[in-house]
Amino acid sequence: MTIENQIKSALVQAFNDLYNSVIDEKILQLQLTRKDMKGDYTLVVFPLLKLSKKNPVETGNDLGAAVLKLCSDVSSFEVINGFLNLTLSHAYWIRALQVIGGNETHGFKSADAHSPLVMIEYSSPNTNKPLHLGHIRNNLLGFSISRIAQVNGNRVVKTNIVNDRGVHICKSMLAWQKWGQGQTPESTGLKGDHLVGNFYVKFDQEYKKELSELMAKGLSKEEAEAQSTLMHETREMLLKWEAHDPEVYELWKTMNQWVYNGFDVTYKNMGVDFDKIYYESDTYITGRDMVFEGLEKGAFYQREDKSIWCDFTAEGLDEKLLLRTDGTSVYITQDIGTAKLRFDDYKIDKMVYVVGNEQIYHFKILALLLDKLGFDWGKDLMHFSYGMVELPEGKMKSREGTVVDADDLMEEMVNTARAMSKELGKLDGYSEEEAEKVYKTIAMGSLKYFILKVDPRKNMTFDPKESIDFNGNTGPFIQYTYARIQSVLKKAEDKGFEIPSQVNTNVGLGVKEVLLIRMLANFPQIIAEAGSIYSPAIIANYTYELVKEFNQFYHESPIAFEEDADVRGLRLQLCKVVGQTIKNAMWTLGVDVPERM
RNA sequence: GGUCUCAUAGCUCAGCUGGAUAGAGCAUCUCCCUUCUAAGGAGAGGGUCUUAGGUUCGAAUCCUAAUGGGAUCACCA
Numbered sequence: 001m002t003i004e005n006q007i008k009s010a011l012v013q014a015f016n017d018l019y020n021s022v023i024d025e026k027i028l029q030l031q032l033t034r035k036d037m038k039g040d041y042t043l044v045v046f047p048l049l050k051l052s053k054k055n056p057v058e059t060g061n062d063l064g065a066a067v068l069k070l071c072s073d074v075s076s077f078e079v080i081n082g083f084l085n086l087t088l089s090h091a092y093w094i095r096a097l098q099v100i101g102g103n104e105t106h107g108f109k110s111a112d113a114h115s116p117l118v119m120i121e122y123s124s125p126n127t128n129k130p131l132h133l134g135h136i137r138n139n140l141l142g143f144s145i146s147r148i149a150q151v152n153g154n155r156v157v158k159t160n161i162v163n164d165r166g167v168h169i170c171k172s173m174l175a176w177q178k179w180g181q182g183q184t185p186e187s188t189g190l191k192g193d194h195l196v197g198n199f200y201v202k203f204d205q206e207y208k209k210e211l212s213e214l215m216a217k218g219l220s221k222e223e224a225e226a227q228s229t230l231m232h233e234t235r236e237m238l239l240k241w242e243a244h245d246p247e248v249y250e251l252w253k254t255m256n257q258w259v260y261n262g263f264d265v266t267y268k269n270m271g272v273d274f275d276k277i278y279y280e281s282d283t284y285i286t287g288r289d290m291v292f293e294g295l296e297k298g299a300f301y302q303r304e305d306k307s308i309w310c311d312f313t314a315e316g317l318d319e320k321l322l323l324r325t326d327g328t329s330v331y332i333t334q335d336i337g338t339a340k341l342r343f344d345d346y347k348i349d350k351m352v353y354v355v356g357n358e359q360i361y362h363f364k365i366l367a368l369l370l371d372k373l374g375f376d377w378g379k380d381l382m383h384f385s386y387g388m389v390e391l392p393e394g395k396m397k398s399r400e401g402t403v404v405d406a407d408d409l410m411e412e413m414v415n416t417a418r419a420m421s422k423e424l425g426k427l428d429g430y431s432e433e434e435a436e437k438v439y440k441t442i443a444m445g446s447l448k449y450f451i452l453k454v455d456p457r458k459n460m461t462f463d464p465k466e467s468i469d470f471n472g473n474t475g476p477f478i479q480y481t482y483a484r485i486q487s488v489l490k491k492a493e494d495k496g497f498e499i500p501s502q503v504n505t506n507v508g509l510g511v512k513e514v515l516l517i518r519m520l521a522n523f524p525q526i527i528a529e530a531g532s533i534y535s536p537a538i539i540a541n542y543t544y545e546l547v548k549e550f551n552q553f554y555h556e557s558p559i560a561f562e563e564d565a566d567v568r569g570l571r572l573q574l575c576k577v578v579g580q581t582i583k584n585a586m587w588t589l590g591v592d593v594p595e596r597m
Numbered sequence: 598g599g600u601c602u603c604a605u606a607g608c609u610c611a612g613c614u615g616g617a618u619a620g621a622g623c624a625u626c627u628c629c630c631u632u633c634u635a636a637g638g639a640g641a642g643g644g645u646c647u648u649a650g651g652u653u654c655g656a657a658u659c660c661u662a663a664u665g666g667g668a669u670c671a672c673c674a
Contacts, residue, residue, distance in 0.1 A: 034617070044616055046654060081617050126674070168674065307672060324672045331674050360601065361669050424636070454610065459667070461609065470636050472622040480636050488633050529613070541611060555638045
């Protein structure tokens with residue numbers, strides 16, 4: 001039984017004894033005491049006054065005295081402003097620290113064969129251009145919530161649906177055919193995804209040019225779009241592709257492979273991976289079959305021009321196109337197919353889609369659509385919708401060249417970390433290789449933490465200057481504290497001091513020490529909360545608070561230099577557990593911690 | 598226009614199911630390396646929590662409305 005439950009049941013009993021009133025534990029508001037007040041747990045007594053029929057001070061004192069008697073771990077209490085603050089004994093906290101220290105994965109639940117299976121889709125890139133800052137947020141969130149789901153006792157399958165077909169892919173293919181002059185990643189020295197991206201941009205430029213020429217002849221924008229040769233050729237290419245025209249198909253395979261090779265590098269640098277990858281080129285046919293199936297069943301209808309639609313006006317939404325007039329698939333067609341294949345492949349209990357909030361409508365439709373097709377899991381799919389990443393100047397616009405490229409950004413972060421570290425002379429004595437590894441750890445830690453610390457649902461501003469700052473509420477600050485702890489522990493070891501297996505529970509604790517242990521004891525709740533709402537930010541902010549407290553403690557208390565052996569033993573134990581907790585917390589964010597920095 | 602979302606310090610963000618004096622970081626200004634890593638610590642200034650109502654012992658938090666941003670409603674993805 002946790003201490004909170006002990007206190008609560010004591011309160012229930014006390015209430016019964018004192019006021020002859022039976023209460024439910026649920027109405028007891030027991031929370032951790034504010035940092036600036038004396039005490040460990042606080043009971044808000046206001047809601048209880050109607051039942052106690054006494055004023056807040058009397059009620060608080062009555063209950064405090066009773067709990068003091070009933071709970072041996074409670075050592076004192078105080079009533080202030082209608083709040084009953086309970087203080088636990090130092091011996092209790094020392095024992096708690098001991099227990100946490102004995103469990104390397106304190107706060108984590110492990111999954112077994114019967115645990116729920118959660119499939120998490122993230123990344124889902126298009127194979128027509130390299131990954132950018134927006135994808136970074138998606139990838140980091142997807143990877144982190146996978147780990148968070150995992151440490152909350154779920155079986156997790158990380159998945160990726162690669163959007164490798166469609167008009168947008170044909171655009172870069174067509175541009176390469178027309179203007180590529182046989183360029184390859186080898187011949188240009190470019191990363192494959194960047195090379196293909198260049199042709200996508202090229203297409204857009206040429207298309208714009210064509211449109212403005214047509215409009216100069218007096219055509220309206222719509223007319224120009226309809227008459228565009230480039231767009232016409234693109235659609236023809238899509239038809240050819242769907243018909244598996246050998247030439248088009250070969251080109252498609254080749255260019256996609258270039259992109260995959262490029263993505264592999266980016267994913268590796270980012271430190272994310274997948275258990276199962278689906279390709280739209282494999283799933284859209286299943287999707288199309290299901291659309292026809294739905295048509296037969298009468299769930300959908302066909303217009304005169306042969307296009308197939310689903311009517312959602314009864315649900316307060318619009319009509320949705322499922323298959324074009326020319327029979328080719330649209331975005332949502334493949335999503336239906338992908339869902340079907342996934343549920344055929346795995347016994348999924350929960351499906352999570354990590355996709356930006358601009359697609360809320362899309363997923364609402366998808367859920368209804370799957371429901372209409374008779375899949376009982378349709379309604380239960382979860383769209384983990386996160387906010388957009390904006391730059392200080394505003395939204396990223398590819399046309400204005402303000403898109404922050406993922407590869408460039410990561411490289412720049414590493415360069416900054418290297419320069420900073422060299423300037424500070426932090427890694428003197430490390431080999432070049434070891435040092436490079438640390439630079440990368442810091443750079444990625446900085447980037448990941450910067451993005452994950454903000455509430456996923458909210459839009460965020462990404463200021464490159466700020467993201468590269470390694471002081472304050474940043475990844476490197478947390479990593480630094482971890483490294484510092486390792487250094488202290490090493491120092492102690494060098495002096496022959498060991499962490500005792502059993503710390504003397506009579507040692508007096510400082511205010512900061514109690515606070516730290518309290519925070520450590522609270523870690524499981526943080527993990528559980530992060531799991532219930534899929535929020536890495538909760539863990540990030542918790543870790544920052546923990547680290548900040550630790551640094552204050554570090555500054556005011558000698559650890560390896562402490563002369564009293566009992567006190568020293570306790571502090572070393574505390575250091576070890578804080579370090580362990582930092583490492584575990586950062587692990588859920590996909591952030592590594594260095595032993596030295 | 599319909600729907601959805603957001604609004605907290607100069608800037609970037611925390612403040613969870615209502616609780617004590619609204620917190621951090623950055624930026625500005627002071628201090629602290631003859632003790633375990635100064636990528637650190639201490640301190641100062643900086644707020645009508647967008648506005649107006651409501652709910653109640655108690656509201657940044659819940660409800661309603663207004664204002665201002667953003668998203669979305671494609672034979673784009």
